Structures are given as C-alpha cells and as structure tokens.
Amino acid sequence: MIEAAAERLRGHARVTPLLNSPFLDEIAGRRVWVKAECLQVTGSFKFRGGWSAVSALEGDGGVLAYSSGNHAQGVAAAARAHGREAVIVMPRDAPAIKVANTKAYGAQVVHYDRATESREEIGAKLAEARGLTLIRPYDEPQVIAGQGTCGLEIARQTAEVEVDGGEVLVCCGGGGLTSGIALALEEAAPSFRVRTAEPEGFDDVARSLAAGNIQSNEALSGSICDAIVTPRPGELTFPIMKRLCGPGMAVSDAEALRAMALAFLRLKIVVEPGGAVALASALFRGDDITGEDVVVVVSGGNVDARIFAKAIDTYGDAA
C-alpha cells in the first residue's frame, strides 16, 4: 500500500530534502540528518496522507476531516486538486495561519472547542448528514500508507549518504507518520529503528509504549506544540508502533523552541513547535540515543509569525 501510495503521489508531493549541518552535529554529539517535511506541499507531511486517501476514493463525493490544522490543509489541498468538496472540523484555538490556509484551499471550516467537545462526534454527525467521506487523520490505512512514503524516501536518501542504520526520531501525535515510516523502514531499511518524540506532559504515546497498552493524555491544551497534541495513540497505529518502535522521547516547550531557532540558524528552514520535538530530542536528549547517526523528521512548518519571531529572538543568536 505504501508503494502504491508513492506512485499516486509522484509529481504531486515533493521529495523533501535530507539536510544536515556540522553545527547541529556538534551539539548532538553525532551526525543529525533532518528530513525536512516542512518543505512538503501545504507545509507539512500531512499532504502525503491527504493525497493518498483522496486519490484512492471512488466516485466524486466530498470529504470531511478533523484536524488542528496540518491534516486540514493536506486534505483540503488534495480535495481541491481532485475537484472534491472538503469540510474541515478545526479546534477554535488552531493557529490562525492554519485556519486561513485551509479556507484558502477552498475548504469549509467548522470550529469546535478542544477542551469540551469531541471532534470525532462532530465529524461523524456532519459526514452522515451531508454524505461526506470521513478521512481520519491517522487511524485510516490509506493515510498511514501516504505518510509511509516519507519512510521510503528516508531509506533511499540515507543510503545515498551512506548511513546504513540508526534511530529515526519522529514527531508523534496520533501515530500516522510514525507507524507509516516504521512500516516502510521495516521493509526497505530494517537496520533503522523508529522512535517517537512528543511534548512533555502530552506524551501519551511514550507512556502507551512503556505500558504496552493505550494510555491517554490528561490535558488536551496547554502545549505550544498544537499540531501533535492528540488524546491518545490510534487503534490502528498503536499496534504497529508497539511492534516496531523503540521507547518514546519527550522534550519541553523551551527545548522545542530552541530547536526551531537552531533550524532557522543552521538549516534555513521554518519549523513549527510540534514539528521540532524530534530535532529537539536529537539535540538535547542525546544521552538517550544510540549510534553515530540519527535521523529526525521535521514534520511541519505552519507556525504563526509571532511565535516564530519569539523563538528566534530568544534563542536565535545564542543557539
């Protein structure tokens, strides 16, 4: 399914570059290879899964998605390219840029309150009432397959720079990207081991992996890493992660912001807080990592100017 998704994505999704910098290597104490999914169409890896799912649909009906913003844009852009209607359920506190872009891609946006309402319930009701196909953000085989195409590229690009194994740190919300990459690497480059990265206090996946069963987050708001705060790992994604992934990692908001500043300074890419937690893990939690090389996936770059300016103002010179 991942290889079939890669065929459908060809010429539509970007093959994002694998970047590095001697300055980051020095901080991390090993070579750091950054898969820059912030440079993906719509500014995050979510376009892969969105395109994979929409391009696999039959008929010409509309689609519905719920999302804090990146899946929204991925699905909205894919739907528009396929001539399909898109309705997106987004939390009221989603970053302004993500809401604006989702609308600009032609989607209708319906808001909900992240703390008191269930996006799953709202989405299911809307889908049924209007005859839309729900595209779940991670518990959806074609979405996982689409995200897995990132793993196929990691296998190919690491081989090109003669890196033949190591840990692959992936920013993890519901687990779609993590499980997709883990499945792709299991087949294409089994000497790599995938690990999850999350914000401290919202490390449901790390705790679930440690416990061996699904654990939930106590809070669903309060992290700057909005993109990857989800209630719990997915029903489809967790068994994959449990089978294939190493222990999960977690970093503070300050570490995520400092990683954003270092990516600005050393790689010239724009990274959103939730997209920076894997890089932050590689840079600041190196004692928990093994091997001479580490691959990190920078999962998105859709960050409001104010937050980015603050991150680089605070950490951009000293970093």
Added chain:
Amino acid sequence: MIEAAAERLRGHARVTPLLNSPFLDEIAGRRVWVKAECLQVTGSFKFRGGWSAVSALEGDGGVLAYSSGNHAQGVAAAARAHGREAVIVMPRDAPAIKVANTKAYGAQVVHYDRATESREEIGAKLAEARGLTLIRPYDEPQVIAGQGTCGLEIARQTAEVEVDGGEVLVCCGGGGLTSGIALALEEAAPSFRVRTAEPEGFDDVARSLAAGNIQSNEALSGSICDAIVTPRPGELTFPIMKRLCGPGMAVSDAEALRAMALAFLRLKIVVEPGGAVALASALFRGDDITGEDVVVVVSGGNVDARIFAKAIDTYGDAA
C-alpha cells in the same frame, strides 16, 4: 567547465529543491518557481563557487577570500574539507552570524571598513605576504563555473515540472551567479532568459546593462541587502551578462522584507534580504516580466535573527 565543476561538487553540494506555492502564484499573476539556494551547504549558493575553486587548486597551500559573508563561508567550508588554511577579509559591518560562521569553519577573519578601504587591495597584500591563493568572489572562472551548476539544476528541474522557458531572475552582486547560470542555460535550456535583481539605489548591474558598459554604485553601504552590494559588475562577468541577460530589475528594501515574510509563510524557508530581491521582483514587479512562468533564485538565508524576526513580525501575517 560548468559540467566539470558539477562533477567535483557531486556529493558535497546539495541539489537544492525547486519550490512553489499557489499563494505566491496568485500574488505574482503567474507561476513562480523558487530555486532555494538558501538550503545550500553554508546557507547560500556561494558554496558552489567556493568548492569549485578550491577543488580545482593544485598543491596544498592556503586560500584567501574577501567577502561580506556568504563567499567567506563557502570558501572557508570548502577549504576546511580540503585541509587548506583559509584567511577571509570581511567588512566590519558584516552580519554577526556570517562572521561567526566563517570563524566556526576554521577560517581566520580580517576586518576592513567597507566605506573607506578597498578589500581588493587588502586581499592582494595579504595574499602576497602569506603565499595564499586569492579566490575572488565572482571574477574567477572556476567560481563562475561553480555557480553555473545551479543553472544546470534549474534546466533539469524545470523540465521535470514541464516548464519549458521563461525569465530566470537572479539576485545579483558582482555577477558570478548570474553569469554562471546564464552560461549554463545558454547551453542546457536556451529558451530561458536570465535577468538580474538588485536593491534600489545599488543597481549598478541594471544601469550597466542599460548603458552597455560598466557603471558603479554611488554608495556601498546603507542597504539591508548586504550580500549583494558590490561596487560594480565584474570584468569577467559583465561581458557575459551583457551578451546573455535581459534588462535588470530593482526592488526596495521594504519589498525585499515582504518577500522574506512570504517565503517564511508560504515556502517555509529562511531568506536573507539580499537573497530575496529576485523573489520580490517576481511578486511585486510582475508588470515588467513576461511569460506564464518565472524562475527565481533565492540566493541565501544567512540573516540575523533580529532582522528576520522584524520582517515576519511586520509582514508575516498580512502578507
């Protein structure tokens, strides 16, 4: 020479991506293809020319370069990789990040005053006294050949997206990148026409092209676009540009800053002011451009956090 340089650069320089965004296309009124040289090693295209020149040297002597910062980093990084000493002459007002990085690549930095001293004279004296090979920033055949490798990639990458001609806007200081790309495209994709982009008030190349002979800038400081402020086009580069390039363009500092904010918002790349003038020309001076597609080279991303933060704070949301 360009193809030979491309061989020497293989595996050392990055093949930078060709990015686009429907939001930028809408502003420009045509499709805009962004060759993101800010993602090049050392954060600018200058690594190409630096590597090309250093890798073509015989013996094992040191090298000397004068530079406002990007050529400095390119030469310093290339020299270190080749085990050669590097001495770099930099203006006292060069951005702090460029000075710090040049030193971090192991080079010795010698400062001069951009308004009152001649970097050419200082460089020539130092090179003779210490037996160093001078690597000029643009009037140097192997440097022009190295920068031309960017043109070979543009020819290949535009063909991949089925763009078969149009204008190619290049941020222009002394003309090394412009003339290299123009020579590469003359052979590899002659349906493209290269044009220069400069800051208003420092448009020596545009005026030289219009006059048919070399004109100088009146001032050498006072633009935010430090990387591309040079006294006049080069002796080697100007005849190439005169033969191959269309009329030059110029934009204001405010337009360059707004283009930086749009690149942040829509492409997730970090662009320095001087590296944004070609994109600004495509976005805001579209009436002077012909064709359905325009290629712009974003030449570098080495910008101090304070300036970048101000650009996106001012223009990042409204942009």
